Amino acid sequence: MDIDGLKTFVAIAELGGFTRAGSRLHRSQPAISRRLGLLEQELGAPLFDRLRGRARLTEAGRAFRPHAEAALAALKDGQEAVRDLQSGLSGNLSLALVGTLADTRIVDTLSRFRRRARGVRLELRTASSAEVTDLVRRGEVTLGLRYFFADGADLVTHAAGAEAMLVVAAAGHPLAGRRLRNVTALSGERWIGFPPVRNERDSSGHLLARQLVRAGLDDADVTLIDSLTAQKRLAQAGFGLALVPESSVRDELRQGLLVTLDVPALRAVNPITAIHRRNGYLSPAAKALLALLTNKPLKPRRV
Structure with missing residues (x-):
């Protein structure tokens, strides 16, 4: 063929x-x-x-x-394998990651890798978690860094840490600055969140729905918005509460545009995972970066 x-x-x-x-x-x-x-x-x-x-x-x-x-992915793997026979820690390496992860300590890990592997050209792409998985599966990138665990026997998933999820609200929200041990204080609050991702067992949308049920807020009014930027803007405008990754709202919290609500019953973390194709070729550079990403996993950090 x-x-x-x-x-x-x-x-x-x-x-x-x-x-x-x-x-x-x-x-x-x-x-x-x-x-x-x-x-x-x-x-x-x-x-x-x-x-x-x-x-x-x-x-x-x-x-x-x-x-x-x-x-086509297998052909690309074969070409890279032949080149790597002589080159060692050099050549091109592609990584797709969720955009918000660029504002975590993962950037420090990538910088450390670049210092150790100066002969490697690291190509970065940003995408949603589901899109990261598709890029890896199609062989368009060698490694992927995403939230939650990817499904599929054709992929290998490595734990790479976790990130705290924060409940955020508009500045001046009356419940800001209090620890809300009784979630009935949130009754009647509108929520903003992602829709659950189809064909994936877990996603940010699944997480919000699960946490609300566990907290006894399963009747909460949830507006599904498929954009993190839009969610933050709507929360700033007082349209509702949002459960978002800490890294995604660091600037808004610092500027006072959003505030966090301390709700123990809704505390959660997003697992961060590194993925690659099970039968895909991993160059020495890819193995070195994967080791850095997974040997010292990120731990969730509270604001």
Whole structure:
């Protein structure tokens, strides 16, 4: 099976169109169509429904996509393995991480790695936890750093620490500065949170729902907002309370835009995990960074 055909198929699937795939691969649209046609002929089934201005995966295309992505990831692994035979602690290393983790002590770990491995070019990408997992699974990055444990037998997950979750409210909230041992004081409060992530057993959305039930606030009014920035802005405006990672609100707390509520019944931590593909190749540089991230896990720290 032709590698260029696989690259063409994956590019169309990711970008949703032939023209955009051609731009990524530096090929004309007719050339993209020919490559895909040969692949579909070899497989004996159409992989896309051609719609106006876009392409949508058929059932055969959806079935074939993870195998095509795995094949391209394995090829990339092989190329890196050969290069590493001679180079040792050098070359490129890619890491995807949740953006809020860039405001934790993980940055110190990355700086320490760069000092130890000056011959390594560390490429960083930020994404949500679910997106980090997808990037690792597709082989677009070697390592991922995310909240919670990733599902799937094709991935290896390492504990890399934890981060405290804080209940935050608008400045001047009447319950600020008090320890709320009786959660009935929060009855009637509106909450702002993420929706639970589909196809994942745990996420920030799952955590909020679980903590509210455990605290006896299962009837709480929760507005689901799929943006951490929007959640913080709404909390600042007094629209509701939010349960967020400590690192995500450090600046707002320092500036007095938000305040924390001390609610023992709602105390929680987000596990931080490092992930990679189970059968993926880990270069010496990747192993060195993984050791730094997991040998001295981050511990949750209260404000």
